[in-house]
Amino acid sequence: MTTGDVTMTTTQRRRPELAAFLRSRRARVTPADVGMAPGLRRRTPGLRREEVAQLSGVGVTWYTWLEQGRPINASSQVLDAVARTLRLEPPEREHLYRLAEVPFDPGPQPPAQRIRPEVQCVLDALDPHPAAVYNARYDVLATNAAFRDLFQLPRMSEDSVPNALWTLFTLSPDACPVVHRERELPVMVATLRSHYGRHVGEPAWEDFIRTLSAASPYFAELWASGEVIPPGPRVKTFRRLSGEELRTTVVSLSIDGMPECRIVAYTPERENPAP
Structure with missing residues (x-):
């Protein structure tokens, strides 16, 4: 298997994981968590796709394709916005970046001064x-x-x-x-x-x-x-x-x-x- 084949296989495996991860994180965030009214006839647990897109400042079609695992490009700024909407913890945010194949930078960390x-x-x-x-x-x-x-x-x-x-x-x-x-x-x-x-x-x-x-x-x-x-x-x-x-x-x-x-x-x- 060539390097290109390995890269393509890795991407093909990551996209379904990305889709499943986003769906699971979306399902756990309620409208009340983000200051929205629950509304009537809500069959979707958590937020709807269009609500995540609106709160993140991205297009509904683009977010839908991202959650479907389609091969689209995502910037760190957009992923950060989605992460904030879905209330991701730092390890979850890093996981999102890895699955989306975007370089992850956690930002500067204060130097530790004590140990456990x-x-x-x-x-x-x-x-x-x-x-x-x-x-x-x-x-x-x-x-x-x-x-x-x-x-x-x-x-x-x-x-x-x-x-x-x-x-x-x-x-x-x-x-x-x-x-x-x-x-x-x-x-x-x-x-x-x-x-x-x-x-x-x-x-x-x-x-x-x-x-x-x-x-x-x-x-x-x-x-x-x-x-x-x-x-x-x-x-x-x-x-x-x-x-x-x-x-x-x-x-x-x-x-x-x-x-x-x-x-x-x-x-x-x-x-x-x-x-």
């Missing part, structure tokens, strides 16, 4: 391997004992959480726990920039970039380079306070309900077994 107890339990269970929770800005939201033994993370200020980038760029090169500093720090800055695109103009992000650039000319130089890479598994070597080196495989795991946050686990690198 069960996430801390996962970190503690990973001990004696270092593990921590980072948000997109490299704020360190939680750690386990092994991580705290490996890293000393001072706060930028009394009312802030520790930040890994702030620590690594403001320490002297000799005190930096990352062994290959000249190789690893550019990667971290390029990863930061990959997240920054969703937060351009937000005061917390702009203040962080400006403050760290003033505190570290090296960070300012790397930031000005404009490099962008996505996060991914890596091998990193750290230096313990005792001077012993620890070579680790770094893996990031997303956390349900915490957008742009991840558990980062550092496990000893295993040599490839002999064939």
Whole structure:
């Protein structure tokens, strides 16, 4: 099967799902929910198609075709209007976008500043391997004992959480726990920039970039380079306070309900077994 065949098959499967989803969401919204009188002889549970179209500011024919799963194009603005009329929750709105094959952007999310107890339990269970929770800005939201033994993370200020980038760029090169500093720090800055695109103009992000650039000319130089890479598994070597080196495989795991946050686990690198 060619790529084109797969794409066509996927679209053909999504359209009936889209139709069924819209019908089910329409059926649960009553006229009273949207400030309309119930009227007489209402046989349709929930809203009628023409009512959804009117409330969403779209043509009745267009909405009917959308709900019938016909191959028509929909813009994000129109889907947002339909989602508001049908009172869709955020996960339902994202599902609508996926079924309509329209790129979904949830918009900027405020950086998380705390974690749930069960996430801390996962970190503690990973001990004696270092593990921590980072948000997109490299704020360190939680750690386990092994991580705290490996890293000393001072706060930028009394009312802030520790930040890994702030620590690594403001320490002297000799005190930096990352062994290959000249190789690893550019990667971290390029990863930061990959997240920054969703937060351009937000005061917390702009203040962080400006403050760290003033505190570290090296960070300012790397930031000005404009490099962008996505996060991914890596091998990193750290230096313990005792001077012993620890070579680790770094893996990031997303956390349900915490957008742009991840558990980062550092496990000893295993040599490839002999064939």
